[in-house]
Each structure stands twice: as structure tokens, then as C-alpha cells.
Amino acid sequence: MFLVTGGTGTLGRHVIPLLREAGAEVRILTRQTIPGHLTGDLETGLGLDEALDGVDTVLHLAGSPKNDEQKAAHLVRAAGRARKPHIVYVSVVGCERIPVTSAIDRGMFGYFQRKRAAEVVIAESGLPWTTLRATQFHDLTWKVAEAAAKLPVLPALAGVRFQPVETAEVARHLVELALGGPAGMRPDLAGPRVYPMAELFRIWLHATGHRRVVLPVRAVGGAYQAVRDGGVLPGPDADLGAVTWEDYLKVRTSR
Numbered sequence: 001m002f003l004v005t006g007g008t009g010t011l012g013r014h015v016i017p018l019l020r021e022a023g024a025e026v027r028i029l030t031r032q033t034i035p036g037h038l039t040g041d042l043e044t045g046l047g048l049d050e051a052l053d054g055v056d057t058v059l060h061l062a063g064s065p066k067n068d069e070q071k072a073a074h075l076v077r078a079a080g081r082a083r084k085p086h087i088v089y090v091s092v093v094g095c096e097r098i099p100v101t102s103a104i105d106r107g108m109f110g111y112f113q114r115k116r117a118a119e120v121v122i123a124e125s126g127l128p129w130t131t132l133r134a135t136q137f138h139d140l141t142w143k144v145a146e147a148a149a150k151l152p153v154l155p156a157l158a159g160v161r162f163q164p165v166e167t168a169e170v171a172r173h174l175v176e177l178a179l180g181g182p183a184g185m186r187p188d189l190a191g192p193r194v195y196p197m198a199e200l201f202r203i204w205l206h207a208t209g210h211r212r213v214v215l216p217v218r219a220v221g222g223a224y225q226a227v228r229d230g231g232v233l234p235g236p237d238a239d240l241g242a243v244t245w246e247d248y249l250k251v252r253t254s255r
């Protein structure tokens with residue numbers, strides 16, 4: 001039995017059909033009340049014992065801007081009381097490289113610190129585990145561009161580069177890992193190309209027919225400096241997907 005946390009999310013919606021196609025029996029945890037899903041909350045621990053009952057593998061995809069360490073802690077505690085399943089976790093590339101030492105760092109890049117803390121909770125849980133760090137999903141990059149385009153100019157962090165990845169490719173890797181045994185920390189997973197943030201926005205503007213100026217903005221703090229130094233780019237042994245930002249936009253804008 002597989003338990004998927006975050007099965008209702010952007011990544012989870014790609015993962016669930018792949019698991020089912022592979023013949024897996026799948027249970028989905030959500031805070032919502034959805035027929036055929038289990039209701040629970042990783043932040044409070046509610047419903048987790050029931051969710052983990054009889055589970056051999058957990059794909060832990062649930063995430064939010066806050067409290068991912070706490071979610072991981074509740075999950076591993078409940079898993080330890082159950083069958084001690086294999087935990088497959090999705091984290092973010094660079095989370096161990098972005099120093100978060102001030103309120104400004106925390107406000108802008110605290111997410112990375114929380115993902116790293118959640119990784120540690122899982123790795124030190126005594127449970128079998130596998131962690132895959134992915135770069136920013138194309139779906140997220142779209143959301144960020146769309147939100148920024150509500151402003152008269154699109155602010156883009158100066159000097160910052162990203163290597164976004166297709167969500168479906170992340171899902172395929174995670175399902176492969178979940179169908180295999182515990183593998184510890186896997187090589188980073190990223191898309192095929194590096195883009196300055198401003199270029200990601202310009203390509204989005206062109207593809208969606210919006211007319212806006214992209215404005216490079218500088219931030220301060222050690223975390224921003226680390227990101228400028230390539231902190232969110234994948235390591236040299238990374239696995240690279242095939243789908244570019246342009247490919248994704250072509251498909252999404254033709255729907």
C-alpha cells in the first residue's frame with residue numbers, strides 16, 4: 001500500500017495516475033473532505049495513524065510555504081508507530097546552500113531552510129528513506145510570472161538564475177524511486193536549461209501576449225547573495241529533464 005501526501009497538489013496530480021498505472025494500491029491524504037481520500041492534517045498530526053495503517057511506502061509531497069519541518073516530524077512519528085514504511089520525500093535543489101540568518105533572508109528564502117530541516121527530520125528518523133531535490137517546477141514559474149504581471153512592471157531579482165523543470169518529469173522520477181528500495185539522497189533533478197529570472201519572465205510575456213517591462217531589482221542579505229552565486233542551480237551530477245520552459249509554454253498556451 002502506498003500513501004501519498006500532497007496527492008491533491010500540482011505534483012501529486014501527476015504522481016497518482018503513474019502509481020496506479022504501475023499497479024500500486026494508493027491512498028491519498030488531504031486536509032479536505034474528498035470522497036475516496038483520507039482526511040488528515042500533517043501540521044496537527046490529525047488522522048495520520050489511520051492514514052499510515054498498513055502502508056509500506058509514503059510519497060511525502062505535501063508542502064506549503066510554512067512548517068514543512070513540523071509536517072515531516074508528525075509524519076515520521078506516525079510512520080514509526082506503523083509498519084515503518086519507506087519515506088520518499090521531494091525537496092528543493094539548493095536548500096542546504098542558502099544561509100538564512102536574518103529576517104530578510106527568512107522572508108525571502110525561509111522556504112529553503114524549512115525544506116532542509118524537513119530533509120534532516122526524515123534522514124534521522126530511523127525509517128528507510130529516499131529524498132529527491134528538484135528545481136522550481138514550470139507550473140510554479142508560470143504562477144510567479146502571472147502574479148508579477150499584475151504589477152505595472154515585472155520585478156526580477158537581478159543576477160539570479162533558475163533551471164526550472166517539468167512537473168511531470170519530477171513525478172516520473174519520484175514514482176520510480178517509490179517503486180524501488182530506499183536510496184538515500186538522490187542526485188538533483190533539474191530542467192535542461194539555465195535562465196536568468198528576467199529572461200524567464202520575458203519568455204512568459206512573449207508566449208502569453210502580455211506587454212510589460214521587466215525590471216531588475218536587487219535584494220540584500222546572505223541568502224540573496226547565495227542565490228545570485230548559483231545556489232538554486234543543480235549540482236554537477238544532476239539528472240536533467242528534456243522539457244524546456246519554452247516547450248512547456250507552447251503546450252500550455254495552446255490549450
Ligand SMILES: NC(=O)c1ccc[n+]([C@@H]2O[C@H](COP(=O)([O-])OP(=O)(O)OC[C@H]3O[C@@H](n4cnc5c(N)ncnc54)[C@H](OP(=O)(O)O)[C@@H]3O)[C@@H](O)[C@H]2O)c1
Nearest residue numbers: 006008009010011030031041042043062063091136137140
Ligand atoms: N513547486 C515547486 O517548484 C517545487 C520545487 C521543488 C520541490 N517542491 C516540493 O514539491 C512538493 C509539492 O509541491 P506542489 O507544487 O505540488 O505543491 P502544491 O500544489 O502547493 O500542493 C500542496 C499539497 O500539500 C498538501 N498539504 C499542504 N499542507 C498540508 C497539511 N498540513 N496536511 C496535509 N496535506 C497538506 C495539500 O493538500 P490539501 O490542500 O488537499 O490538504 C496539497 O496537496 C512540496 O513539498 C514542495 O515543497 C516544489
